[in-house]
Amino acid sequence: MPDGVIPPKAGILRPLIRHLRRDPIGLLGVAILFSLILVAVGAPFLAPYPAGAQELDERFAFPNVLHPLGLDELGRDILSRLIFGARTSLFLSFVVVLSSSLIGILVGTAAGYLGGRIDELIMRIIDVLLAFPGILLAISLVAILGPGLANLVLALCLIGWVGYARLARAQILRAREMEFILSAKAAGARSGRVLLLHLLPNISGPLIVQAAVGMAGVILSEAGLSFLGLGLPPPSPSWGSMLRAGSQHLLDAPHLIIYPGVAIMLAVLGFNFVGDSLRDWLDPLLRRRLDGIRS
Amino acid sequence: MPALVRSFLLRRFLLLLPVLLGVCTLVFAFIHLIPGDPVQVMLGDGANAADVADLRSQLGLDRPLLDQYGHFIRGLAAGNLGSSFRFREPVFSLILSRYPATLLLALTSMLLACLLAFPAGILAAANRGTMIDRMATTLSLLALSLPNFWVGPVLILLFAVHWNLFPVSGMDEPLSIVLPSLSLGAAMAAILARMIRASLAEEISSVYGTAALARGVRRWTVVLRHSLKNALIPIVTVLGIQTGTLLTGAVITETIFGWPGLGRLTVQAIETRDYPLVQGCVLMIAITYLFVNLLTDIAYAVMDPRIRYA
Numbered sequence: 001m002p003d004g005v006i007p008p009k010a011g012i013l014r015p016l017i018r019h020l021r022r023d024p025i026g027l028l029g030v031a032i033l034f035s036l037i038l039v040a041v042g043a044p045f046l047a048p049y050p051a052g053a054q055e056l057d058e059r060f061a062f063p064n065v066l067h068p069l070g071l072d073e074l075g076r077d078i079l080s081r082l083i084f085g086a087r088t089s090l091f092l093s094f095v096v097v098l099s100s101s102l103i104g105i106l107v108g109t110a111a112g113y114l115g116g117r118i119d120e121l122i123m124r125i126i127d128v129l130l131a132f133p134g135i136l137l138a139i140s141l142v143a144i145l146g147p148g149l150a151n152l153v154l155a156l157c158l159i160g161w162v163g164y165a166r167l168a169r170a171q172i173l174r175a176r177e178m179e180f181i182l183s184a185k186a187a188g189a190r191s192g193r194v195l196l197l198h199l200l201p202n203i204s205g206p207l208i209v210q211a212a213v214g215m216a217g218v219i220l221s222e223a224g225l226s227f228l229g230l231g232l233p234p235p236s237p238s239w240g241s242m243l244r245a246g247s248q249h250l251l252d253a254p255h256l257i258i259y260p261g262v263a264i265m266l267a268v269l270g271f272n273f274v275g276d277s278l279r280d281w282l283d284p285l286l287r288r289r290l291d292g293i294r295s
Numbered sequence: 296m297p298a299l300v301r302s303f304l305l306r307r308f309l310l311l312l313p314v315l316l317g318v319c320t321l322v323f324a325f326i327h328l329i330p331g332d333p334v335q336v337m338l339g340d341g342a343n344a345a346d347v348a349d350l351r352s353q354l355g356l357d358r359p360l361l362d363q364y365g366h367f368i369r370g371l372a373a374g375n376l377g378s379s380f381r382f383r384e385p386v387f388s389l390i391l392s393r394y395p396a397t398l399l400l401a402l403t404s405m406l407l408a409c410l411l412a413f414p415a416g417i418l419a420a421a422n423r424g425t426m427i428d429r430m431a432t433t434l435s436l437l438a439l440s441l442p443n444f445w446v447g448p449v450l451i452l453l454f455a456v457h458w459n460l461f462p463v464s465g466m467d468e469p470l471s472i473v474l475p476s477l478s479l480g481a482a483m484a485a486i487l488a489r490m491i492r493a494s495l496a497e498e499i500s501s502v503y504g505t506a507a508l509a510r511g512v513r514r515w516t517v518v519l520r521h522s523l524k525n526a527l528i529p530i531v532t533v534l535g536i537q538t539g540t541l542l543t544g545a546v547i548t549e550t551i552f553g554w555p556g557l558g559r560l561t562v563q564a565i566e567t568r569d570y571p572l573v574q575g576c577v578l579m580i581a582i583t584y585l586f587v588n589l590l591t592d593i594a595y596a597v598m599d600p601r602i603r604y605a
Contacts, residue, residue, distance in 0.1 A: 025433065128317035131585050132577075133543035136561075140325050140577055143565045220442050224547060227444045228562060243445060247551070250448050251456060261445035268440035276436070 019281045026277025032270030040086040047080035051237045060253040070255045073245055078255070082263050084237040089267060092152065093218035097211050100157040104164025105200075105207065111165070112172030113195060119169075126162050134159040135221055142230040149232060156221055160214065167210055171203035178202075205282035212275035216268040223264050239264050300596065307592055311585060318581045322574055323367050327360060354380070367574075376578070377571035379564075386575035390557065394579070396466060397556035400549070401541045403472050404480035405534070411484040416491025420526075421518045423496050431488060438485035443544055447478040447551035464553035475552040479544050483537045490533045491526070498522035528598055535591025539584040 020027045039046060048067075054075040055061075061071040069078040111122040129137070141155040175181060176199070184198050219239075225231045226240025227247070234241065239260045246257030334351045335342065351357045355366065370377060376386035419431035454474060455463040462471045498504060499522045507517045546558035553559070557576055564572035 025429075124313065124317070127314045128321060131314055131318045131588075132321075132581050133539050133584055136543045136546065136577060136580055139546065139561075139565065140322075140573070143573075144325055216440070223442055224444060227442075227547065228550070229566075243442075247444070247448050250452065254452050257445065257448050261442065261449065264442055264445065265437075265440045268442075269436065272436050272440055 016281065020277065023277050023280065025273050026280075029270050029273025029275075029277060032266055033274060036086055036090065036267055036270060039083055040090045043083050043087055047077075047083040049077040049080040051076070051081055051084040052235055053077065053080070060249065060256075062253075062255060069259050070253075072242070072256055073249055073253070078242070078259055081237040081242060082239070082259060085239045085242065085260070085263065086267075088232065088236060088238045089219050089222065089264075092149075092156075092222050093215040096153055096156040096160055096218045097214045099153070100160030101164045101207065101211050101214070103157065104161035104166075105168045107161065108165035108168030108170075109172055109195065109200070112169035112176065113191070113199070122165070123169075126165060129159075129162050130166075132159075135224055138221060138225060139228065139230060142225055147230050147233050149236075152222065152225065152231060155225075156218055159221075160218070163214070164207065164210060167206055168203065171206060172199060175199055175202050209275050209279045209282065212271055212278055216271035216275070219264060219267050219271070303596055304593060307589060311589060314585065315582070318585070319368065319371060319578065320364075322578050322581070323364055325577075327363070327570075371578075376575040379569055379572040381564075381567050381569045381572070386571050389560065389572065390575050390579050393555060393557045393560045396554060397542070397545050397549070397558060400472065400475055400479065400545055400554060400556060401538065403476040404483065404541055405538060407476050408480040408484035408487055408537075409534075411480075412487035412491060415484075416488040417495060417518065417523070419488070419492040420495035420499060421514070423492075423499075428492075431492065435485040435488045438481045439489075441481065443478050443482060444547045444551060446481055447475070447548055450474045450478055451551075464551075466554055471552075471554075475548050475554050478551070479541060479548045482544070483541060486537055487530070487533060490530055494526040494529045495522055498526045501525075528595060531594050531598065532591055535587055535594070538587045542580050542583055 020030060055071060056075045058067075058071050059073060059075040061067060061075075063070040067077050067079065069082065072078055072081065107122055111119040137159050138155040141158060142151055145151040145154070181194060181198055184194050189198075222231060222238070223240030223243060226238050227244045229244060231240045231244075232238045242260035243257055243264075246253070246260065249256055334347050334354070334356065338346055338350065348357070355363060358366075367377075374387060376390070378384065379386050379389055382389055415431045415435065419428045422428050451463055451474065454460045460470075461474050462468055465471055495518070499518060501522075504517055504522055507521055508514065512521075542558075545554075545556060546561055548554065549556045549558035550562050557579060561573065561576040561580070563569075564576055
């Protein structure tokens with residue numbers, strides 16, 4: 001078999017598990033994400049208190065037996081809010097990555113496959129959007145529309161799809177000229193069939209990696225917007241809003257800001273570890289080289 | 296300068312113009328979609344209708360949107376960005392007064408990032424697969440995962456409050472710049488180190504690298520003198536892209552550290568719905584970003600003689 005070609009029907013799960021066994025960092029990423037999903041799904045059972053429960057007399061209480069991470073400025077249990085906040089972060093990143101990658105892949109594929117004027121037009125729009133540093137665009141948009149879940153998703157999708165579109169277009173341009181595509185066309189396959197059955201599966205690797213890293217990006221962007229007061233309105237538990245509230249009591253109650261930051265870092269780290277591991281796994285050349293080094 | 300390079304530069308510059316117009320239009324459209332009345336915000340809820348109408352016509356907000364757009368573009372061409380509602384000063388001079396602080400912060404952060412990233416990336420690439428490589432890669436991922444709005448307050452807590460080594464905020468003392476630039480530059484250092492590692496490792500394992508090693512050239516000579524030069528091209532690109540990212544990171548970092556730059560001005564303008572000022576700030580950041588990208592492209596073309604000027 002020629003270099004760099006994966007045998008067809010090799011299965012995905014078994015080689016992936018084999019890869020993870022040899023990649024402790026990737027395995028750690030999977031473990032972090034798995035725990036995070038568990039926490040988010042089981043939040044009502046895992047959290048010791050409801051997210052909004054207040055003990056006003058105990059405001060700013062430092063960590064103690066009853067409240068392992070202490071209480072916030074409104075007397076709410078920080079651990080419980082972190083657990084419920086995991087739901088917000090995961091839900092938001094999933095929705096944003098799913099929608100922006102779908103839009104991006106659709107637009108990028110259209111640009112790369114159709115070419116010509118459509119490609120020119122799409123690329124100019126992308127150029128203009130890329131001329132804005134992403135988060136600035138999101139800040140402006142949420143400032144215009146006002147804070148809220150729907151506006152947050154909209155703003156993050158608006159800055160998110162561009163990256164997927166660029167990547168999808170570049171991958172399509174590269175794959176379009178490959179021999180198996182040309183032979184499929186020569187055999188009389190229609191455009192839709194070539195796209196869906198031959199092109200998309202072959203460009204999916206880098207896009208999956210981008211999506212994994214993109215989840216981390218969304219968590220950071222949401223937290224950044226919330227930090228500026230442009231995230232979810234109170235009292236929704238969100239890690240970014242917790243950071244914002246904590247930063248206003250930095251000197252007298254540092255525990256308000258430490259734990260949400262650690263939660264954000266762990267989640268982002270988990271996605272980045274998995275993204276990195278997937279990149280190594282999906283890159284056949286690098287994979288062979290690493291196998292060579294290890295064997 | 297060869298004609299080919301000259302025509303590449305000219306074309307690249309001309310391509311910038313439609314993008315610039317697109318950016319201006321987008322900024323104008325965005326700001327004028329803001330719900331809520333800036334005049335009402337400025338005068339407060341108790342203002343009477345006549346005052347509101349008066350100020351609105353004074354600011355030109357009662358004219359049709361297309362008129363306002365024409366006025367905006369003509370003003371831009373003449374270097375006039377209007378007057379700030381809140382500061383009652385020309386936007387351009389407000390931006391100019393804050394711009395140097397942001398530039399200083401961005402440049403210092405970049406320098407700091409390079410100082411951290413180059414040794415880490417080179418060491419990791421030269422010792423690929425070893426403990427040093429793993430440590431550098433993991434550390435850089437860790438730095439990449441830390442939000443700068445968390446790193447900032449934690450740095451303040453440790454270095455300004457606990458150890459009292461640096462000022463908490465402002466830019467009155469020379470040492471004031473250390474914490475903001477560390478907070479802003481950490482993520483850039485991480486991205487840069489990863490890029491240096493990847494790019495340099497590829498060059499080291501290339502055919503010419505192996506050939507040099509086989510001829511008995513010392514390993515570090517191959518790494519530093521042969522491979523690093525070739526590896527620099529993608530690194531410069533990342534450096535350029537990241538400089539733009541620094542500008543937006545500055546929006547948050549400047550707010551945390553009370554740094555009197557463009558980023559903080561932008562946040563203040565958004566909070567007070569100061570339309571012309573928001574417009575001016577966003578535009579200025581976007582233009583700087585475009586300009587840095589242009590410089591990166593030029594550096595790319597100048598550095599790599601193999602580049603096809605297509």
